[in-house]
Amino acid sequence: MKRKAIQDLYPDEFAHCYGCGRLNEKGLHIKSYREGEESVCRYTPESFYSGGVPGCAYGGFIASLIDCHASATASAARLHESGGSPAGPPPRFVAAALKVDFLKPTPVGKELELRGRVKESKGRKVIVSVTLSADGDVCAKGESVLIQMPPR
Amino acid sequence: MKRKAIQDLYPDEFAHCYGCGRLNEKGLHIKSYREGEESVCRYTPESFYSGGVPGCAYGGFIASLIDCHASATASAARLHESGGSPAGPPPRFVAAALKVDFLKPTPVGKELELRGRVKESKGRKVIVSVTLSADGDVCAKGESVLIQMPPR
Numbered sequence: 001m002k003r004k005a006i007q008d009l010y011p012d013e014f015a016h017c018y019g020c021g022r023l024n025e026k027g028l029h030i031k032s033y034r035e036g037e038e039s040v041c042r043y044t045p046e047s048f049y050s051g052g053v054p055g056c057a058y059g060g061f062i063a064s065l066i067d068c069h070a071s072a073t074a075s076a077a078r079l080h081e082s083g084g085s086p087a088g089p090p091p092r093f094v095a096a097a098l099k100v101d102f103l104k105p106t107p108v109g110k111e112l113e114l115r116g117r118v119k120e121s122k123g124r125k126v127i128v129s130v131t132l133s134a135d136g137d138v139c140a141k142g143e144s145v146l147i148q149m150p151p152r
Numbered sequence: 153m154k155r156k157a158i159q160d161l162y163p164d165e166f167a168h169c170y171g172c173g174r175l176n177e178k179g180l181h182i183k184s185y186r187e188g189e190e191s192v193c194r195y196t197p198e199s200f201y202s203g204g205v206p207g208c209a210y211g212g213f214i215a216s217l218i219d220c221h222a223s224a225t226a227s228a229a230r231l232h233e234s235g236g237s238p239a240g241p242p243p244r245f246v247a248a249a250l251k252v253d254f255l256k257p258t259p260v261g262k263e264l265e266l267r268g269r270v271k272e273s274k275g276r277k278v279i280v281s282v283t284l285s286a287d288g289d290v291c292a293k294g295e296s297v298l299i300q301m302p303p304r
Contacts, residue, residue, distance in 0.1 A: 010204075017203045019212045026200045048178045051169045052162075052223065052246050052301065058170045059247040060216025067211040071204065094204050095211040099251045149204065 005031035006039065006072040009088030014149070019068035030065060032072035032116070034080070039073040041065065041114040049108050056105035062140050063100050065114055066130045070144035071095065073116030074126040078148065081121070093126065093146035106132065106139040124148040157183035158191065158224040161240030166301070171220035182217060184224035184268070186232070191225040193217065193266040201260050208257035214292050215252050217266055218282045222296035223247065225268030226278040230300065233273070245278065245298035258284065258291040276300040 007020040007030065015023040020030040032041040043065060051058030075090035084090070106112065113133045120127040124147050132140040159172040159182065167175040172182040184193040195217060203210030227242035236242070258264065265285045272279040276299050284292040 013206065014204050016206060018201045018210045019203070024200060024202075048176060049170045050176075051171070052166050052244055054165065054168060058216070059219040059250055060171045060212065063215035063219065063250060063252075064210070064212025067215065092204050095254055097251070097253050098211055098215060099249070100215075101249045102247055 003033065004087075005033055006076045006090060007031055007068070009090055010075070010092055011089050014092040017068065019064050020072065028064065030068040032069050032076070034076040037117065039069070039076050039116045041069045041072070041116075042111055043114070044111045045108045047108050053105055055108060057108050059100070059102060062102065062106055062132060063098060063142075065112070065132065066100055066140070066142035067095055067098055067144060069114045069116050070098075070128040070130050070142065071146060073118065073128045073130070074146045077118045077121065078126065091151070092149045094149055095144050096147050097145040098142065100140055100142045102140050104137060104139045107134050110134050112139075119143070155185065156239075157185055158228045158242060159183055159220070161242055162227070162244055163241050166244040169220065171216050172224065180216065182220040184221050184228070186228040189269065191221070191228050191268045193221045193224070194263055195266070196263045197260045199260045205257055207260060209260050211252070211254060214254065214258055214284060215250060215294075217264070218252055218284065218292070218294035219247055219250055219296060221266045221268050222250075222280040222282050222294065223298060225270065225280045225282070226298045229270045229273065230278065243303070244301045246301055247296050248299050249297040250294065252292055252294045254292050256289060256291045259286050262286055264291075271295070
């Protein structure tokens with residue numbers, strides 16, 4: 001049986017995000033999976049997501065990947081911490097702050113790998129750090145401050 | 153005669169950005185205009201750009217607006233500083249870092265106003281701060297570190 005992405009376990013009412021919501025028909029459908037203490041997302045941006053430098057992704061797209069992947073990382077980690085079933089539903093988080101360092105040009109048309117890890121977790125707040133790589137080279141690093149939403 | 157947006161003055165080879173490139177058919181076509189010492193962008197996000205919270209824009213979209221508007225702010229300011237013609241072409245910048253604080257939910261389906269201002273300008277580096285408001289309420293603040301690209 002195919003394992004579900006973290007975003008595919010979000011309750012329906014929180015599954016319309018343009019970045020990662022399974023119920024958003026026009027969206028990017030970013031999918032993240034928990035692997036050990038990290039979570040991993042693989043995404044191949046279409047060529048029209050380029051930026052000022054032809055062939056390289058625009059900053060907003062990179063920020064979108066990091067934003068949604070960080071949220072999913074926090075959700076999965078909090079579900080795991082709380083001893084909940086891995087089948088969810090996981091708690092949903094919203095970003096309070098996002099920081100991205102663009103270290104190298106990020107190619108479009110090539111599979112990118114994002115790895116997220118919880119750096120701090122206290123009460124409703126979780127801080128997640130993310131790396132984004134292409135061919136094993138880290139192109140961008142991000143950090144997101146996330147706040148757990150009430151269940152409804 | 154209608155005034156051209158800063159992004160509409162970028163040289164063709166740098167005008168394919170998904171966020172703001174006039175030559176990207178699928179893109180967002182973010183447009184910024186210099187007003188006094190600031191630059192201003194107005195954008196009404198379609199409802200499918202919502203995030204985890206229904207009716208509110210997702211973080212990646214807000215980051216995209218701030219990213220492209222900050223680049224345009226730096227371009228226009230540098231053009232002005234250098235005594236270049238307001239008809240351009242302005243120099244093109246790429247982001248080295250982006251930081252966004254999400255202060256309040258940002259509505260979709262309503263006109264948002266972004267105001268950008270140069271905080272620091274030295275050599276090839278410009279730091280721009282941006283506020284994003286809806287109905288006069290600041291919903292997000294951003295800061296972008298930008299590096300001027302070589303002309304070709």
